[in-house]
Amino acid sequence: MDIHEYQAKEVLAGFGVAVPDGALAYSPEQAAYRARELGGEKWIVKAQVHAGGRGKAGGVKLCSSDSEIHAAAEGMFGQKLVTHQTGPEGKGIYRVYVETAVNIAREIYIGFVLDRTSQRVMIVASGEGGMEIEEISATKPESIVRTSVEPAVGLRDFQCRQIAFKLGMEPGLVQHMVRTLQGCYRAFTELDATMVEINPLVVTGDNRILALDAKMTFDDNAMFRHPQISELRDKSQEDPRESRAADRGLNYVGLDGNIGCIVNGAGLAMATMDTIKMAGGEPANFLDIGGGATPERVAKAFRLVLSDKNVQAILVNIFAGINRCDWVAEGVVHALREVQVDIPVVVRLAGTNVEAGQKILAQSGLPIIRASTLSEAAERAVGAWKNDLAQATRVRAVV
Template identity: 80%
Template structure:
């Protein structure tokens, strides 16, 4: 789960990380009022969306007076912000963060991520802040500093000091940097985060280390331990299909193809999508119904996939271990009887109670296309999709 910049800064502030003064605004007038509250002669108006690259897309503007603040706010609120991370559809801007300007001397990149290879939290930092880490890695790889954290002891001060030295932090500011690193680590660990990124972390001309931006992502499976984090969720920033699925205990990722996929297990989902591609089709989604594929759960999955107007065929691919093929078959049959659909449905079952499942499908009287192997299922799905599409075009022409 992602959260907004201002929310991430509130969390990091509680762990000792220094952030600029700022306030939330929902209108141009409120944005100007927030600036007057803070005082000063320079303010930054920031669009609050779950995406990076806001500055290049016009979502971050520096202002010097009330008029400029209100104009900047009016140009963002209610609009779609399109960045390299949002895709062409963009994300809606419904709130702004107005922040006091700070005198910047230098910018640093700082990130905490889970490294799957070492199975540890990894710190990735660079003395070249203000750019995306991918851009830094390409243009100035020698500036990147990496360090892994031993889970038995956590981040210790000597390790934090070593990172500060490698980043060229002045001795007088080393302890400030250590406090920032330790605070980020504790926030990451104690809130079950999967990413903490500050870009840029700035050193100011008056010798302070300040988080000028902040992003945090959390482990969805650990949110039950952190109700205060769950409350920060902003569904307006999520794919409505994905949030709808998450609320019903399903894992869903929307894609751009035409063949909907209902599977159990992430590995099987990846294999199914790859095989569809190899057969000449394009998957429309990644939908994992998990280990408890009851008929009701399968029905919810069907309704979710069918709600996507781009879906022109549905492939159900289940390998039953904990699941049972007869449960899945009952769910498919019930879903199609409750809400008949006019697109091809292809079902491949394997594993526990597969004979019973196949019998249920065969005796249902429904036009379900059955397959024995994944390759056969993908081939039949692509063939049925292309044939159905051709038939509809022909009928339309007539």
């Protein structure tokens, strides 16, 4: 789960990380008012979207008057911000953050991530802040400092000092850097984050260290432990299909293909997607309905997949161990009778009660295409889609 910049700053500030003064606004008039409240001579107006690269896309504006703030905010609200991370569809701007401008003497990059190879929290830092870490890695890899944290003892102050020294921090700022790194680490571990990124972390002209931008991502599976964080979720920034699935307890990731997938088990779902590709098709989604594939849950999965207008065929692939094939078959029949489905549906069942499941499908009277193996199911799903596509093309040609 991602959160907005202003929310990440509020969270990090609670752990002792210094941030510039700022305030949230939901209209151009409120943005100008917020600037007057903050005081100062210059302000930054920042679009609040879940994406990087906002500055290059026009989502960050430096302003020096009420009229400039109003104009900048008015040009953002209701617009789609398109960056290299959002894709061509962009993300809507519904709130902006107004922040007091600071005199920047130096920019630094700081990131905390999970290194799955070493099974440690990895701190990645660079003296070349203000750029994406991918760009830093490509252009100045020698500037990157990496430090792993031993989970048994946590981040130690001497490690923080080593990072500060390697970044060339002035002696008087080293202790400030230690507090900043320790605050980020505590936020990372105590809140079950998967990423904390400050880019840039700036040294100001008056020798302060401030988090000028901040991003945080959290483990969805741990949010039951942190209701104060889960409440920060902004569904307007998420794929509506994925948001709808999460609300229904389904594991879903939207893709760009046209063969919808309904599968139980993450590994089997990945294999199903690969097999569809090998058969000449493109999967429209990753969907794991989990171990408790009751008829109601299968029906929910069908409605979710059909909500994607790009889906032109559906492949149901269930290996019943914990599940029962007859339950899944009942769910498929129930869904097809409840929801108007005018695209091919291929079902492959294997495992517990498979004969009973196949019987339910056969006696339903519905145009369900059955398959015995995964490869056969993928070939039939892709073939059915191509046949429907060819028929539609012929109809358009006749008309």
